[in-house]
Amino acid sequence: MDQDSWLDDDQLAAWVRLAAVMELLPGELDSQLRRDAGLLHFEYFVLAMLSEAPERTLRMTELAALTTATLPRLSHVVRRLEDRGYVRRAPCPGDRRATNATLTEAGWEKVREAAPGHSATVRRLIFDALTPRQVDQLREIAGSVLGHLDPRADKAAVYTRYDGGR
Amino acid sequence: MDQDSWLDDDQLAAWVRLAAVMELLPGELDSQLRRDAGLLHFEYFVLAMLSEAPERTLRMTELAALTTATLPRLSHVVRRLEDRGYVRRAPCPGDRRATNATLTEAGWEKVREAAPGHSATVRRLIFDALTPRQVDQLREIAGSVLGHLDPRADKAAVYTRYDGGR
DNA sequence: TCCTAACAGTTGACGCTACAACCATACAGC
DNA sequence: GCTGTATGGTTGTAGCGTCAACTGTTAGGA
DSSP states (O other): OOGGGSOOHHHHHHHHHHHHHHHHHHHHHHHHHHHHHSOOHHHHHHHHHHHHSGGGEEEHHHHHHHTTOOHHHHHHHHHHHHHTTSEEEEEOSSOTTOEEEEEOHHHHHHHHHHHHHHHHHHHHHTGGGSOHHHHHHHHHHHHHHHHHHOGGGGGGGGOOOTTTOO | OOGGGSOOHHHHHHHHHHHHHHHHHHHHHHHHHHHHHSOOHHHHHHHHHHHHSGGGEEEHHHHHHHTTOOHHHHHHHHHHHHHTTSEEEEEOSSOTTOEEEEEOHHHHHHHHHHHHHHHHHHHHHTGGGSOHHHHHHHHHHHHHHHHHHOGGGGGGGGOOOTTSOO
16 A cells, blocks of 8 residues: 555545545435435336336346345335335346346336436436536546446446336 | 526536445445445545644644535544544644644555555546546546535535545 | 356346425514 | 524434245256
């Protein structure tokens, strides 16, 4: 742990700001979605991923990879979503260890209802403050960090129509 | 909520990657600090802010602003840190509503012990994946978003020696 | 075939955060 | 000086995420 593990001034300045954003943003997203749709951001994200999947169905493991969540976390969340009627779970015919999660009609309606407000919030909180050039830079930067942070998570980035099927 | 509240493709690609990073990074930081120093990232951040303050002392409200935390959250965290001997609370002489939090000697030692490993982790997870040019871009982007997200939080950015007094 | 290891998922307990309610102090207007 | 309001902070509760433990299933060898 020698000298060159320290951050230089530029890195430090970038990190302090990034850390503050990371601290504030999730709360803002949760708060808007909770107020307008009764969903947490992560719950919305789960529903959105299902809404884009073939048959609106995904195996829990795959859904976990797409949402960069641990399996226990996803299991709890999906149980709560199932209790509310947005998702249905069924054993996977091919592999009896696995569980398929399917978006119900009510879940589909919920995503479509929540999507516009959520998109608008993301745009307002992040992109209204950035130039088009900075949006490109952000995509590159976040992509590099993500690939470096968890190669598995790169899968998530292929899902571009994240907003629930506009 | 009309058409122009949607995100365009560039924005969507940037956002999906950023969201994934935001989901993964906090866990990684907590996990390293917890393993190596028995602290959560937010606890470390609180101790670090105190370590940089005059007299290693700050009022709760000011500390909350620096750490972009709500007052209830900070109150709970500081109580736990006090139980562990890292922080001491005392009524503020000037304003009897207020409470001053002071870093103890043990807290100072703890920050100094944890700082190198934490800095190295931040560098490894984020900056090793970026060019110097991208570090500048990230600082600008995060700064803009932060200023737009919560003007109060801009205060946090002035604290550059975030790592606990290297 | 049997036996082991890996995989898929669920559950329960514990810890942290958000929210609301609350108390005490300070301050401003009259 | 009194009253109303804003400020500073703490506490209790409910809800979500993590971790460890566990069940059931599949696959790979001897």
